[in-house]
Amino acid sequence: QITLKESGPTLVKPTQTLTLTCTFSGFSISTNGVAVGWIRQPPGKALEWLALIYWDDDKLYSPSLKNRLTITKDTSKNQVVLTMTNTDPVDAATYYCAQKRHGAQYFDYWGQGTLVTVSS
């Protein structure tokens, strides 16, 4: 059974760095072709893909946020971490992590999401 769960602060101040952790089970991110991505959704708005990391440590970022994002993985802990610098109130959203399996261009399994507020 594949599960993912996001964790991190619920509130960050503007200009601070946001660090979110995705802890997963039921698969290994060292498996050929597997990837974990981050997607966010501001309240009442659409989904937005942010970043993705592959089994071989290849990383992709949304061009609009590339300068502010860093995605890393810890294979031994079954975790993927997303760091966003210089947060702004517009970054307030529910942040999801999701698995992308080998050969797929869609996200099979999603975490429950974690709501982040950006406010002073």
Add this chain to the structure above:
Amino acid sequence: QSVLTQPPSVSGAPGQRVTISCTGSSSNIGTGYDVHWYQQFPGTAPKLLIYGNSNRPSGVPDRFSGSKSGTAASLAITGLQAEDEADYYCQSYDSSLSGWVFGGGTKLTVL
């Protein structure tokens, strides 16, 4: 402004058929990338509904179907049920952005 364009809302009576369109461009759907659909209920994570334009994951009723043509795709729901009331998102890959893109979402209301 989402890369993929969906109608903000659609509605239908129980038992009816509704369709949700998803329009892209030559850098995503039009260049051959598949379209996938997700269903999202309030306060919950999106769930994969259709993958590879027209394939249903295990457990998804065959009332849901997808198609793609040119730079657009459609999700059709037949025999509409009250439990289908949700938000629906299309998704594809964009070669210009080198990343995954979503539609703006469509809220389905069952009258």
